[in-house]
Amino acid sequence: MDRHEQIRIARRLLAHIENGTAESAPHQLKVEISRYSDPALWEAEVEAFYKRLPIVAGMSCELPAPGTFKADEIVGVPVLLVRDGEGRLRAFLNVCRHRGAPVAAGCGQATRFSCPYHAWTYDQAGQLVGITSEETFGPIDRSRHALTPLPCAERAGLIFVGLTPGMPFDIDAYLAGVDRHIAASEPETLHYGGERLIDAPNWKIVMEGHLESYHFASLHRNSIGPTTFNNCGAIDRFGPHILITVAHKHIVELRDRPESEWHPLRDGMITAQYVLFPGASITLLGNGMMAQMVRPGEETGRSTNTMVMGFYEPADDPRTATEQAAFLDRIRSVLADEDYAAGFDIQRGLKSGAQQEVTLGLNEPGVIYYHETMRDILAEANG
Numbered sequence: 257m258d259r260h261e262q263i264r265i266a267r268r269l270l271a272h273i274e275n276g277t278a279e280s281a282p283h284q285l286k287v288e289i290s291r292y293s294d295p296a297l298w299e300a301e302v303e304a305f306y307k308r309l310p311i312v313a314g315m316s317c318e319l320p321a322p323g324t325f326k327a328d329e330i331v332g333v334p335v336l337l338v339r340d341g342e343g344r345l346r347a348f349l350n351v352c353r354h355r356g357a358p359v360a361a362g363c364g365q366a367t368r369f370s371c372p373y374h375a376w377t378y379d380q381a382g383q384l385v386g387i388t389s390e391e392t393f394g395p396i397d398r399s400r401h402a403l404t405p406l407p408c409a410e411r412a413g414l415i416f417v418g419l420t421p422g423m424p425f426d427i428d429a430y431l432a433g434v435d436r437h438i439a440a441s442e443p444e445t446l447h448y449g450g451e452r453l454i455d456a457p458n459w460k461i462v463m464e465g466h467l468e469s470y471h472f473a474s475l476h477r478n479s480i481g482p483t484t485f486n487n488c489g490a491i492d493r494f495g496p497h498i499l500i501t502v503a504h505k506h507i508v509e510l511r512d513r514p515e516s517e518w519h520p521l522r523d524g525m526i527t528a529q530y531v532l533f534p535g536a537s538i539t540l541l542g543n544g545m546m547a548q549m550v551r552p553g554e555e556t557g558r559s560t561n562t563m564v565m566g567f568y569e570p571a572d573d574p575r576t577a578t579e580q581a582a583f584l585d586r587i588r589s590v591l592a593d594e595d596y597a598a599g600f601d602i603q604r605g606l607k608s609g610a611q612q613e614v615t616l617g618l619n620e621p622g623v624i625y626y627h628e629t630m631r632d633i634l635a636e637a638n639g
């Protein structure tokens with residue numbers, strides 16, 4: 257986020273703090289409980305949102321050099337990301353074209369991918385370059401047995417993929433300019449700083465938590481609550497994506513400084529969080545950028561959050577590495593012990609029959625816009 261934008265948003269937040277106001281949606285929204293628990297809807301949404309739209313699959317700094325790769329499973333789809341010899345990112349289904357085993361696991365650096373089952377071998381472009389005991393296997397057209405490519409792109413230090421081979425993939429239209437907003441924070445200078453995987457409840461319950469600060473003082477009273485303004489987020493929209501910027505208590509110090517000295521993001525006075533539809537949350541922090549990739553699990557009440565952090569400062573010495581790991585662990589603990597613990601409780605509450613719908617307040621515009629976007633995109637997908 258460039259400084260001009262930071263200042264514009266900081267002014268909005270300061271005005272809300274001064275006046276005791278919050279950004280408001282034009283209306284409240286009722287959301288039926290079934291939108292969190294209906295398995296048929298859940299499946300239709302995974303298909304329409306996760307398998308038909310570009311989604312965040314990682315950060316560019318995870319694959320920093322030619323030959324680096326990462327194997328992953330995203331909503332049940334085995335994915336292989338490879339940075340080829342020219343530094344270009346490629347994505348494939350991580351599926352051997354012989355009999356379907358994954359050709360790579362974990363992450364690392366490789367010039368060739370050898371399937372663990374019968375050792376067919378593929379190069380960084382996914383071409384089948386080796387068939388074990390080819391003379392006994394018999395004839396096969398290698399050119400028709402390359403790894404299946406998936407559409408992919410890199411923008412703003414993030415890796416986007418499409419999980420369905422051959423699907424339409426207009427990344428720039430989809431991002432609607434949000435990538436340029438993020439890119440102003442120079443994500444290309446980030447160094448990979450670690451990953452954490454967290455078990456989480458229903459993915460919508462998780463994403464709702466990213467879209468409001470109304471819960472900070474209560475749910476997070478022993479962690480981030482005391483240092484952050486509650487119920488005070490600035491909301492900006494980019495197509496289906498939503499930016500929520502929250503204010504830290506010492507933002508009020510800006511009032512006594514000339515604007516020429518304002519650096520709200522660098523000085524930790526604001527935190528900007530971009531919720532990229534459907535399930536990614538990109539946080540700009542003073543020390544780096546974090547991508548949280550929330551992915552539906554195997555049932556409606558389960559998801560995972562894969563948190564990846566890039567720091568501006570490389571962890572070249574043990575002390576920095578320890579500090580960075582501790583930073584990630586603190587965020588992990590707030591999410592797992594506070595947000596997701598509450599989320600699992602909420603799921604039980606929603607299932608109890610206490611009510612048929614929940615009401616989203618005027619002061620929860622991010623959550624309201626998110627639900628409206630889901631309805632619009634699903635309606636469009638269903639023609």
Ligand code: FES
Nearest residue numbers: 352354355371374
């Ligand atoms: S399944 Fe990969 S070589 Fe047989």
Ligand SMILES: [Fe+2]
Nearest residue numbers: 465471476595
């Ligand atoms: Fe939270």
